[in-house]
Amino acid sequence: MRVHNFSAGPAQLPLPVLERAASELTDWRSSGMSVLEVSHRGKDFTACAADAEATIRRLTGASDDYAVLFLAGGAxxxxxxxxxxxTERGDTAAFLNTGQWSAKAIKEAQRQGVDAVVVADEADSSYTTTPDAGSFTVPEGARYLYYCANETIGGVAMPYVPTAEAAGVPIVADVSSMYLSRPVDVDAFGVIFGGAQKNLGPAGMDISLIRKDLLGRARADVPAIWDWKVMAEADSMLNTPPTFSIYLLGLILHWIEDSGGLAAMAERNDAKAQRLYDAIDTSDFYSNPVEKRSRSAMNIPFTLADPSLDTAFLAGAEDAGLTNLKGHRSVGGMRASLYNAMTDDGVSALIDYMAEFERTRA
Structure with missing residues (x-):
């Protein structure tokens, strides 16, 4: 029996995609082989990868001014x-720190010798808020402004793109937990990147959209597989690419397209999230810590009024076919991830279970 999987990632994937992949697993495109077995240099797979790129461009509106790269190593x-x-070592880059994933990116930039200037830090709110527009300034000479558009762990989403604050500086955005969940103005960004394992496939692959004028600036010691220009020139196939991930990505992209595209995804996702937030907000038994304007539509943390009931809540949820609701170890409580593939029925089942648990335990 399929369960309702609320995991933050690897996450639930669309059932029609899984069924299609299962039906093709032993004989893909009448080759007598699985897609896992065919050559990445063969015409069938190169066509598969080209189709995935073309579909991303249609869905996002990314022009030829942007390279689309399929890269190993995840986000x-x-x-x-x-x-x-x-950057070169010693260069300055600006960062918004809105949670654990932006903090990890800051730490790694520092390890790479970058003067990582945190222009907005939401630590005082325990990362339940986002900075107000106009409340921070990007330092002169900064090579880029970096932010995480959706913090998976804390359930915080940036409610705007900081274009005015960047003032011509390339904006780099980690969109892992909201990738292709809603329309995006690609032209506002220098780099959009994210791991596939939330909305777009299995873990392990990063999908990056990079403005082409930012290619060719890599340090001499950057590994070739992470040199964007080298990988763009090789169509992401300098080495053997993550072929199965690219294949599944293509199926999921067509599923999104066939489901109405990104505008339809946003409408569905916002409706799912609002229903769950309403159930939380109208209850004295459950609460969500994130300020309303910064709430994520993808990852919704919530706590019980009596934390001693957490174990019973999770056990009952598992019995009801509602899985992976335990909050991140650093936050506690619960977390429901409502990615593109989460169905309305899944959200309804969770809300009904929460109401019944409250009725019997409050």
Whole structure:
């Protein structure tokens, strides 16, 4: 029986995509082989990768001014690749610190010799807020402004793109937990990147959209597989790429397109999230710590009024087919991730369970 999987990642994937992949697993495109077995240099797979890129461009509106790269190492690999491609040691870069993932990126930039200037730090709120527009200034000479658009662990999302604050400085955004969950103005960014394992496939692959004028700036010691220009020139195939991830990405992209595109995804995702937030906000038994304007539509943390009931809540949820609701170890409580593939029925089942648990335990 399929469960309702609220994991923050690796996350629930669309059932039609999984069924399609299962049906093709032993014989892909009448090759007599699995997609896991075919050559990445063969015409079938190169066409598969080209189709995935073309579909990303259609969905996002990314023009030929941007390279689309499929890279190993997930988003964390890009924490190193970004300073390696955009700075020399001693250069300045600006950062918004809104939670654990932006903090990890800051730490890695510092390890790469970057003067990482934190222009806004939400630590005082325990990372339950985002900085107000106009409340921070990017230092003169900064090579880029970096932020995490959606903090998976804390359930915090930036409610705006800081274009005015960047003042011509390239904006670099980690969009891992909200990738293709809603429309995005690609032209506002220098780099958009994220791991696939939330909305776009299995863990291990990063998908980066990089403005082409930012290519060719890599330090001499950057590994070739993380040198954006080298990888762009090789169509992400300098080495053997993550072929199965690219194949599944293509199926998921077509599923998004067939489901109405990013505008339809946003409408569905916002409706799912609002229903769960309403259930939390109208209850004295559950609470969400994030300020309302900064709430994520993808990752919704919540706590019980009596933390001693957490174990019973999770056990009952598992019995009801509601899995992976335990909050991150650093935050505690619960967390429901409502990525693109989470169904309305799944959200309804969670809300019904929460109401029944409150009725019997409050």
């Amino acid at each position: 964390t690999g890009q924490f190193s690749a970004i300073p390696g491609n955009l």
